[in-house]
Each structure stands twice: as C-alpha cells, then as structure tokens.
Amino acid sequence: MFGSAAAKYLGRWYMRIGPRMQHFVEELTTVEDMVGWYSGQEITPRQSGFLMDMMRILAPDMRPTSVRSACCIIEKTPSKYPYIGHIDADESFSVVIGGNGHGARGSDEIGRLASTVMLDQAWNSPLPREVFTPIPASADTHPGSGRLSFIKPPFGLC
Template sequence: MRKRDQTVPKAYMYMYLYNKTMIIFLQERSSTSQRDIYGGHYDEGRIYMQSTSDPVWAKLAQRAIPRYSEISKESGIEFAVDVGCLSVGDRGGNYITAVKDVVEKDHINAQVLSGADVCSQFPFLSISNRDEAVFESHFAGYISPRRLVKAQIAIAKKNGCQHIQDVVRSVTRVVVNTNTDADSVMEVTTDYGRRILARKVLVATGAFTAFRNLLGVEVYPDTKLFPLAVTKLEISEEDAQKIKTMPSVLYFGKGGDDWNKDYPVDPRAPVVFYMLPPIRYSDGVKVLSYHGDSCVVDVAPSNRPYIDRIHSQLGIAIAGNGYAAKSSDEIGRLAVELLMNGKWDIDVPKDLFCAKLKSDCGQSKL
C-alpha cells in the first residue's frame, strides 16, 4: 500500500512571516527508495469545490480556494484547473440535501440539476433520474498537489525560509543554558543526524505522525488510518477531446442502473467516489490500460482536522480525514496564527478542532 495521507497542511507558506523559519520536507520517493515515510502530495489530481455536506469543511474550502490565483501569481506555478464540480446524490437524500443547504446558507454560486439535466449538459456521463446534482462552475475543479506544494515552497524560500529535505525522528522540549539563564526550546532530530533548535515547532505530518516521537515520548494523535482504493484509467487523445468539458464529480448514492457494480462491497452501503476528468501525467504513458493504486487517510473521531497547540511551543495540524487537500492552505494558515500569535480568526468555533492524544496503551491524554 502506498502510505499517502490525503493532505499535509501547507503551513510553511505562512511560517516565513516569522524570523529564521525552517521547513523540513521530503523529496518525492523514487522507485528504489527504502524509506518508510514520505509526503502526501505525489499525484496530479485532487478534487476541489466550495460546497460539501459538512458546513465546517465547506468554510475551510471557501477560505482557501480564492487564494489559489494569488499563490499561482506569486510563485509563477499553475496548479488549479477550474473545470467545475458536480456533487451528485439520491434526490431527497441526506447527502445532497446537506450540500444544497450549505450552498444556500453560504451563498455559493451553484446550480441544482436533475439527473436528466446532468445527462443533457454532460452527455458523456450516466446519471440516474433518481439522482440530483449541485454544479459549481467556478472555484471548483481539480488541483495538482505536486504543483501546489512546489508553488508554496517556492514562495516560502523566496521570502527567506530554509528548506531541509530530511525525515524528522523526534521532537522534544529541552532546556538550554545560556550565559545568564536557562531557556526552554524545541529540539528536532532527523534521520540524517541533524539537530535543530527552535522556539516553536508546528507538526503537519498527516498519517505518519505516529511513526515517530513527534508529540512526546509514546504519545500519539487519536486518529485511525483507513485505506482508500484509487483507479486510474488511461484513455486515448481522441476520447480525451470528446470529454474535455467534463467537470470533477463527487458521488454519494445508489448508482445508476447501467453501472457495473460487480465489486466486493456491502450492497446495502451507498456508492461513494470522486472522479476527475482526464489529467495528463508526467510519465506520458501511451498504452491504454487500467491502473490500481491505494492511499491512506488519517481520520479523527470528530471527522474534523486537529488544529491545536499541544503546549505553548508545539503546534499540530493533522487529520485531513480525506477532505483537506483543497483546504490545506487555510488549515496551515490557521495553525501558524494559533501557534505563533494565539489567534483564531475564522468564524468557526476553535473547540471543533481541538486535538485528542493517546499514549501507547491507548488512553486519552487530553
């Protein structure tokens, strides 16, 4: 299994606002690499849209997505493709009803379409008449996680941030004696033997947080890791042109009558997936084929990200819950403001993002 978290909050673009900031971040894993920890952004497509069935996640997305153009302009790197997004589900069902509620309350520019409307507007899609859709034509589509990370690191480095390519082994608070006094600082050690002292440390390591002592000895985030299946279908240039107007699609329902449902899932469970339009990958594979892949997401009991301070010198921004790639810029910004200034400047209660920790025996530490 490819151990890939769905997101790592992009805090480093905001950390450069503070003096002598360092980011420790990994190069992409090669086919011969033996390391067991690497990043969560090594692919070319993640969905983004401003609406969702959860109003909290929607608020984070609405804060992050409008900054995409600013990040692209400052870095010179394009990473978002504004093809629109269809959220589809059973008409009258909990999912699509919740999405429509968010659209109305947050004044999102979107259309509500019947299944027949979807098939008329996008004839290459097969959507049941039992379904209903919310279509966002702007501020929605897909992003390249690779290029988003590249853009944000470029901005951080341009503003004086030091980029270290290494794996962190431990983060601890230590006492350093000076000529006049003793001072508490954070010590970061790495697999390559580096020892870095810092006033404050923000941990944004996703599914890999429990793989090392990053929050204290034998203390881990209260999250669970879940695998997700990924299917990549290669198509011809001719077919790609035929469906070039295809939006991103997020589906939560019973599926269409003509859909192939021969897969090992509980028939009582809903069909849930998201699908992206044709994306050109850098390997340029020409052979038409199916590819299977997998990833892992870290899920908190609250189904919300942990954006919190473990103590005054250690912050945390993890638990993407499979939703956070599109919102990672805002999650990172909130985490930096909280750690560095104690500020919380979003109209969502802070206690929704409080971290829960557990020791090696599974007991809660908070």
C-alpha cells in the first residue's frame, strides 16, 4: 500500500509519496558508498521514475510546476528494532540508529525513547529496554561480502 500526504504551506501544495520503495533499494557496500551518498543524497532515476508514476496514479489531474524527490538510508539491525542506547561502559557515547525501513513512521516514539535514555530517565515503553540495546559488531570481515562487519547492519539507498 502506498501512502501519500498533501499539505498547503505558504500558498504552495506539497505531496509526499512513500514508503514501499524496498523494491528499489540499492545496497551501499562500502564506507565510500555511504559517504558519497550522504554528500550528495541523490535519488536514482529508477526511484524517481517510480515516484513520478505513483504521483500520476494518486493525483492524475495534478500538473506540478516543480517536483523534488528525496531518498534516505535504510539501516537494518539483526534484532529488527532500532538501536537506542549507550555503546561504551562509561555511557559517554550513545546511538539511535536502525529504522529498518520504517524509521520515519516511528520517529516520534524512537526520539522519545532515545531522549529517556540520553537523559537517564525511567524507561516508559511496553517493550523492554533490552530490545533496543545496541549489539556491537566485530571488525571481522562479513562472510561472503568482503566488507567489514562494522558496516553491518546492511545499508541501502531507498
């Protein structure tokens, strides 16, 4: 199912189409790939074409004066839950990462939970805090890929 939203802002209309771009994920296999993507954050022509097709289906009479496409990085964790927590013994370094392709959908709650951890407040979720504990990876090479394990979870351009 495709989701969309339109909003009027300062006399302009904006339409957001997504998610369901998993069919168009392009895996980033090296640190250089990731740095390159973060530097430019460009959507691929295949992804852009898909989004334009969806826009035409959802709003066939719309004639936009301009179109801007955007994409994101997908981080997948072995637990299928985001990592929220400290990654060192003295709790001076923490992470919030791994939306597993659904980060935007849960961003408010992920942010709320992360703030309780960072501010050392009581955990307030029906899911146990341990579910979100970051799982450290070794610096070994990931089997079959030739890439370092710390690049896991797999990252994809979506």
